[in-house]
Amino acid sequence: MEEESRIYFARRAAEEQERAEKARDPVAARVHRQLQRVYVERASVGERWIDRDMVG
Numbered sequence: 001m002e003e004e005s006r007i008y009f010a011r012r013a014a015e016e017q018e019r020a021e022k023a024r025d026p027v028a029a030r031v032h033r034q035l036q037r038v039y040v041e042r043a044s045v046g047e048r049w050i051d052r053d054m055v056g
Contacts, residue, residue, distance in 0.1 A: 006043050013039035 013036050020032035 009039045009043035013043060 016032045016036035016039060020029045020036060023029035023032055
């Protein structure tokens with residue numbers, strides 16, 4: 001994963017955190033927090049991202 005991808009996912013995580021904080025609907029806030037966690041994970045994995053199509 002290139003550095004630009006990591007930056008993209010970090011920015012998306014920040015956006016989702018902001019949306020979660022501003023959400024009035026608790027369900028929407030929960031979904032934004034879940035998306036934030038996914039984006040943080042993608043940003044933190046970086047070069048260690050595993051290709052799921054690879055066997056062995």
